[in-house]
Amino acid sequence: MAIAGTNITLDSTEGMDKITTVEKVTSPYHSDGSETLAAANIVSTSLSDTNEEYFFGISNNSTPTTTEWNVAFGSTSGFGAKIEANTKSETEAIYKQYSSILLSPTEVTGGFIISRNNSLATAPTNAKVASGKDTEIFVLSARRTNMKDRINKGTWTVALSGSSTADAKLGASLLELTDDSVNGTPTATPVGDRYNIVSGTAGTIVNAASDRTYGFFYPDMGIMVFSAAELSASIPGKGANKAETVIFDKAEHKGFGFSSDTNANEKTALRFINCLQPVGAKLSFRDEEDQVSAQYFCRVKSGQANFSNNPTFVSGSENKLRNDKMRGNPQTFITSVQMYNQNQEMVAVANLSTPLKKNFSSEATIKVKLTY
Numbered sequence: 001m002a003i004a005g006t007n008i009t010l011d012s013t014e015g016m017d018k019i020t021t022v023e024k025v026t027s028p029y030h031s032d033g034s035e036t037l038a039a040a041n042i043v044s045t046s047l048s049d050t051n052e053e054y055f056f057g058i059s060n061n062s063t064p065t066t067t068e069w070n071v072a073f074g075s076t077s078g079f080g081a082k083i084e085a086n087t088k089s090e091t092e093a094i095y096k097q098y099s100s101i102l103l104s105p106t107e108v109t110g111g112f113i114i115s116r117n118n119s120l121a122t123a124p125t126n127a128k129v130a131s132g133k134d135t136e137i138f139v140l141s142a143r144r145t146n147m148k149d150r151i152n153k154g155t156w157t158v159a160l161s162g163s164s165t166a167d168a169k170l171g172a173s174l175l176e177l178t179d180d181s182v183n184g185t186p187t188a189t190p191v192g193d194r195y196n197i198v199s200g201t202a203g204t205i206v207n208a209a210s211d212r213t214y215g216f217f218y219p220d221m222g223i224m225v226f227s228a229a230e231l232s233a234s235i236p237g238k239g240a241n242k243a244e245t246v247i248f249d250k251a252e253h254k255g256f257g258f259s260s261d262t263n264a265n266e267k268t269a270l271r272f273i274n275c276l277q278p279v280g281a282k283l284s285f286r287d288e289e290d291q292v293s294a295q296y297f298c299r300v301k302s303g304q305a306n307f308s309n310n311p312t313f314v315s316g317s318e319n320k321l322r323n324d325k326m327r328g329n330p331q332t333f334i335t336s337v338q339m340y341n342q343n344q345e346m347v348a349v350a351n352l353s354t355p356l357k358k359n360f361s362s363e364a365t366i367k368v369k370l371t372y
Helices: 090-102 118-122 228-234 270-274
Strands: 018-028 036-038 042-045 055-060 063-075 136-142 157-162 173-179 187-189 192-201 204-207 215-218 223-227 282-284 286-300 332-340 346-358 364-371
Touching: 042 063, 042 270, 055 270, 063 090, 063 270, 090 136, 090 223, 136 228, 136 270, 173 204, 173 228, 223 228, 286 332, 332 364, 346 364
Parallel strands: none
Antiparallel strands: 018 286, 036 282, 042 055, 055 063, 063 136, 136 223, 157 173, 157 282, 173 192, 187 192, 192 204, 192 215, 215 223, 286 364, 332 346
16 A cells, blocks of 8 residues: 555455455346336347257347347256157256256256145146156246346246136236245255245235245346246146147237147247236346455554655755755645555555645544445
8 A cells, every 4th residue: 555655564354454345236137227128128039040949038129139038948858849769859958957057966857846736736737746846847047247146036026927728818817926035045056045936026925935836046047947837827828738839929829838749849938938928027127246345444653654755845956845844744635545466566546535634743544445
């Protein structure tokens, strides 16, 4: 540290001349600086045919080439994809990929165990979870550059809409989902804390996970895994369970009633985006980052910083004080603090809001806060 031409060494031991704090700062998630991406602005990102066999992007119609989210559909049985001899289908690959990323090694084989809802007994046949794992999942994943360190828990809402029964008219059902971090204790996983996805908005729970769990939320990864059984039980869609290729924004495909066909790529992931199309649907999120602040206490003792390197401070070849009144008691005004690392490289400059008077009869402590 340099003050008024004086080098002062700081004790960077935590708790001595340095105190470090970490503050969580949140901001709107989406690229345009907004928290909510409403139904009217949601479009499917244009991707190559090869990519669309695995996932689809979600964009704002004002910036259609910028992907805000990705959506994928996974199935242990390869539903919604064409199964070739001696190979795994795209939907099988998706399920295994997210299982290996999000689950512990001992859980991978067992898969995602999300749904424990007895009401599924009245759901479409392919939406039942009799026991064990959810064999079909929808996955919503954030864009890393948008989410910063993580997705802010307890503040987000995913609102989905579509037909509540196979014969109902479009928009008959609105399903609002959030996480249970406000009440629930997180489950530890290899990729950080995991929370349940339940009915509610912005962290306010309508029905607890013990009543009905729609999925798992991994804030550090920016990933939400939804039980396809639960979603299709709530919003099956008109014409549910038909073996056909899903078309973006088509009325009959605004529901989660996927088919068990394994003869073609049905683009099942598009069902999730289609259920973000009706009025009332939305994606509302905030990101979160850890902002580290280091506070340095620069202590200037009575015998320090009483002279200046400024050429106007002295005069003549003998470097006598220019102002005779300062003889025996020179005075300076501290205006800035320069911070150096151990290699004597300047890393920061702190400017004081008002000059600080300094002489042999005074001491000073200047607090410099660095945030990064």
